[in-house]
Amino acid sequence: MSVPIDLSGRLLFSSSGYCALCRETLPEPCYWANFIPPANDAWTYKIVGFYNIGNEETLPRVIAAVGDLANAVCFDDLTVNFRSGRSLALKVNTHQNSGRQGDRTAHLVHLMCWKLLKALDPNLTQKSIYEFAQSTYSLFNTTHVPEGRDVITTGFTGVIDENTSRSDFGEFLKRVSRLPLELQLDISEACPSDWLSSLLTVCHSTSTLVSVFKRGQGERHVELICHSDVRSLCAKFVSIFGNRYISSLEFNEPSESSEEVLVKASDITGFKFAIGRYGVKAIRICYASNEPSEWLGDPTAGWIGVMYGSDIRRLRILCDDLKCIRIDFLDDSPIKEQPRLLLDKDLSFRTGDRHRMLQTRTTPPIRNFPKWRMCRYLPFFDEKGYMSSLTMFCTAHSITGMAASGLSLRSVGEQSLNRVAMHMFFQRGERIVNIWLRMPKIESESWHRPNIMVLTNLNRTHVFGASLVPGDRYHGRYKWTLLNEDPRSIPAGFFFDALTREGSSRKIDNIAFGFSGDEQDARYVDEIFLGIDHKPRIEDLGPKFKSMMVFIVNEVNPPTVMWWFNLSYDYVMPWNGNYLPPKISREQRHITEFEI
Ligand SMILES: [Zn+2]
The missing domain is CATH 2.100.10.30 (Jacalin-like lectin domain)
Structure with a gap:
């Protein structure tokens, strides 16, 4: 599908409403003349938009254009000039939650965040930023609170004058971002505004994540078939905005960077898994003896589901570039009807205990877990x-x-x-x-x-x-x-x-x-x-x-x-x-x- 066009030939986009890099909500766009934003927040109005002008079926063709939310009229007719002399006009709907049906999403980022990211990794392309923003859109585009203690982006402006020592600034942030998360949170809570905090988020997580997403493999299934005995289940982890997720899962392959849980030689009834905001956080094996294995990973604040199956050698995971987003068994013929419930607690009833739930209405679908309810x-x-x-x-x-x-x-x-x-x-x-x-x-x-x-x-x-x-x-x-x-x-x-x-x-x-x-x-x-x-x-x-x-x-x-x-x-x-x-x-x- 190509980009929708209005009667005067402008390509139509709708804003995502938040900075794809630091995840701060963007300020309300201002359409009156002569609006001057408050000094401390002025930086949040200067943004760069990334627009995919290619067909949806093919690789993205991404262009970037600077805009100013303090003078949001500019988004009605945004002109992009190409070196060839050609030019394109875009019309971007900047109002949140009022996107026109069918508009393509424009991923906006703070100009400051973009500059910092470019300083941290000069090889980044517009396309890699766009792909990162697109891949994380369905995750970040939510008014929900993150699980656990996420990197809080509160308060920092005024601590550092934007106009001084800019050349060292990226380096400074990079160092701060290497501090333990708890210290960073303390720093951000002690500071009065949000500028430094946003940039810290960019340093802390985004810069590493963006370069990983450059592999651009998209979602894919990985089968963990094993022809010998499964002695252990080994997982590697990735940290995304302060929370850990399983990034890969393997049998019998412990390494320095992985954690493992041993698999007992007894009957397996299935496994439990915990999902968090961005992916699978943890997995544990359920045995017929009612004694589950330890959790591989940390299920804290996750939603816990059960998948029945007896042959652990036929596990399959669904991954994207960063992490595992789903685990199930390879054959689609489960032994019995799967419960399809994600609960906020790890219930430990014994095998054979049966429960019923009476449902009065249908519930909204969960991404990657169709037909499941939370x-x-x-x-x-x-x-x-x-x-x-x-x-x-x-x-x-x-x-x-x-x-x-x-x-x-x-x-x-x-x-x-x-x-x-x-x-x-x-x-x-x-x-x-x-x-x-x-x-x-x-x-x-x-x-x-x-x-x-x-x-x-x-x-x-x-x-x-x-x-x-x-x-x-x-x-x-x-x-x-x-x-x-x-x-x-x-x-x-x-x-x-x-x-x-x-x-x-x-x-x-x-x-x-x-x-x-x-x-x-x-x-x-x-x-x-x-x-x-x-x-x-x-x-x-x-x-x-x-x-x-x-x-x-x-x-x-x-x-x-x-x-x-x-x-x-x-x-x-x-x-x-x-x-x-x-x-x-x-x-x-x-x-x-x-x-x-
Ligand atoms: Zn930002």
Whole structure:
């Protein structure tokens, strides 16, 4: 496909909105005359754009043009003159999130970042910068927070006068960038502006990454076939913006620069892998004995998935120029249905433990993991026992976060002070046995999100969420769904979809790897999945609680106490005996079964 052209012959592009080198968001473009940016930020307005004017099917043909976001009118008609005397006119849409459909992406970088990178590596070409920007676009083009402690690009301007000692500046930054990450972070936090920090990012990661990307091999599969015994799995790592990823994986080939995990001579059931923002962070082997291997790599803050398969000699990885982005088995015929769940925790149930998830809506696709879902999980119990209280944090419309306290406190979602906290305390031996969701009917287009009602084995109920008052004008727009009808199934925890965000306007189809979103920002629980254990013997659920009461749903008397909530009036009222448990709906139900 060639570049789209407007009626006056200008090639149409849309800006990526951030500097592809230091990853800072670019300033708002200014279209008024005579705008003078604040002195400390003036440097951020001067940018170089990289534009691919070739056909998409062939190798990129990249041109570069300088522009000024403080005088953004220049982007409406950007003229590029070639040595041959020919010239081209470009029209670049600089407004973020308003890209015209079909426009090609213009990768913009700060002029300062570009100069510094050229000083660090004079052999870099426009094409290599463009390919780097293009390869990382789907990763960086996100409002999500990076995993773990990324290189923070806050505050530095004013520390060093831009006009002095420029010749030594690249060298100085290069030295600073070799300091341990922690020191760099301390330096950047201690400094008042962001200029040095941005350039440091360029030194620290970009300069090495760009030269690696010059190999330009693109994505490719690598098969790890082994014809002898597999004794060990060896990985090499690459550090990208402060986080480590697996860059290559091999059998039986330990070397100085690699790490290895030994492979036991026992039955293998599959492997777990942890993905981070840019690729695969770690892998561990699962054995039939329920004792997994150590992690090869660091799974911290990663999203953990499971891939079933017994023949480790048939591993295959999908790589790009820098790192491994996917691991699976060579044959596409898995022994059983794969779970296709990426969880924010490394669940350690035993082989044979089965769980179900009831899904109420489809979720956005994850790059490189089609059909997979990313879920945050709040288990009701851990190896130490059952939770002693369950708290949900609510707004007038939604549940935004949940916490289970007990021997250890676990929480998911958002739970800031301005949320209303609703608590439920459990008595000794009390367990949740049924859960209802009150969901908006699809046709109602309501902004209200699910209410949750739980029923315990002591016949107590509790409702979490916004108003439930009958007769309010939204009442008819909802229906209740009982999630676990089978008396042998027992709720084991809540899942919610990490990628579903408040509002439909935010595009989420471009997210690459596991991102949970910003824990500091308001995040709404749009969809709630219920984790249900449906082993026949519920006594096995909490291993330390053999005395757990077996509870048959059909034999329950109507609940003795039911609480009514009305958040707007802040009142809670005991059940008066008139209201019966909600009706059951069977619509919109999809079940994913999985073992982990
Ligand atoms: Zn930059």
